Amino acid sequence: MDISTQDAPVPPPAPAPSLEQKRASRGATRPGDRVFLGLSRGSGILLLVIMAAIAGFLTYRAALAISEDEANFLTSFEWDANGTPPKFGIAVLAYGTVISSVIAMVIAVPISVGIALFITHYAPRRLGGVISYVIDLLAAVPSIVYGLWGALVLVPHLNGLYGWLDDYLGWTGVFEWQGGAARSLFTVGILLAIMILPIVTNVSREVFRQSPQMIEEAALALGATRWEVIRMSVLPFGRSGVISASMLGLGRALGETMAVATVLSPSFLINASLLDPGGGTFAQNIASKFGEATPVGRDALIASGLVLFVITLLVNGAARAIIARRKEYSGANA
């Protein structure tokens, strides 16, 4: 519905009833349109007001907590928000959140892109349909189920991988393993990777499916192999879509709560090795501490939640910048 016709000059009254009907159907002054306009404008404004109210409330509570914080809010490794005086900092949480999500992305994005390419460009149609269906099922599993599966099945089975990493990459320090239970940020990253795989795969699949046939044929006619067709036309065309898909997955990984809380054995430490238990994420920390928090403690958790929000915003902004940078080369104007 084109609201701009609202201000269009009303044509002179016409004698013929057919013209009269036409004017009415243009909808310039019909009451229904005015009601619709009012409703849509009203709900738009209401949404903004609610958002502003939430943001204002959270910022206010966070500011209260930070003003009472005896430690440096950004750099301290301590979390004693219930104590007197309260001392808390988000350094450990920021590190744990970012690292576990980065691990998840590094694992999930290539696999997802590979699966999506397989479904759209390699697999026979029926096999592709079956794979898509299974992946849709994965997306429907609740995160607490992933958490339980992670704690009961994944953790005990990762010892082999941990040992292997320690043997071959232990010298870097990053993959040094002391031999404890695999309840580390690395395991969290693997679990998050499995959890975001469906969304990244599904969005990438839809993007690749729309890859323009005529550009793929251009590559084929030049004598490109199937993989070269993908490299020359499908991937460049799908690039911004894959970035968007990854951002959706990253958003989920950054905010994932129950699965992380179930698998990680948390601590306010930053370990040199990713395989050592300990660390924490914003969402996991809020979930595990909110119940027994004092009023100041709650405000401190709210403050940490705001930081997560800012990180998510920054990540999204960066993604948009990457997409915009090569816009004139995007497949959109093909």
Place this chain on the structure above:
Amino acid sequence: MAKRIDVSGLTAYYGSHKAIDDISMTVEPRSVTAFIGPSGCGKSTFLRTLNRMHEVTTGGRVEGKVLLDDEDLYGQGVDPVAVRRTIGMVFQRPNPFPTMSIFDNVAAGLKLNGSYKKSELGDVVEKSLKGANLWNEVKDRLNKPGSGLSGGQQQRLCIARAIAVEPQVLLMDEPCSALDPISTLAIEDLIGELKERFTIVIVTHNMQQAARVSDRTAFFNLSAVGQPGRLIEIDDTERIFSNPSVQATEDYISGRFG
């Protein structure tokens, strides 16, 4: 650099639908052969069997022989990718790679072949763009995307891309149907120049164009919708347009036919 094409008994299917039936013809090197005929009679399908592009469509299947000089393109062990590297194709709608610069578009085929020297790449790109009569218009913006050019320029860019790999044969499927008359003229002039070096096959809906650019003309027809297309006759263009041997051809050319 130009080879003869010898087609015998070629039949092509889309799944169970037979699109063209039992086509045989010879295309001489360094000549232009035009395919004319009503829509749906299988001109594009036949053209695409000549560089094994037909089989990339789901259900696409071919029977018969296509000899390039003496090699059967559909012979056992022949790699379709290799066939497409020696037989270039220009499509109805210009389709430069939108994510590549003008330079990279022209160089794309060479990079696929892998048999080029970095230092030569620039020369080949320049030569190909000159060959496609596009060099003067784009020489100052080789690093800009090809999708920023006009339709006619994009089509000449696609021709440059096709001839950069020095193919034996150049196939063109209604290359001017999406272009304005001036761009069309530019491409027709270009075809006249390219036939010195390449064997050219062009599908066209435009009788005058067939008469202007081609040495030989092949007329395709189908007996009814849903029936496979057939080659009615192929002869010197002059003869087809003045005194064809089949009545259906004359009817079609003089516009007495759908």
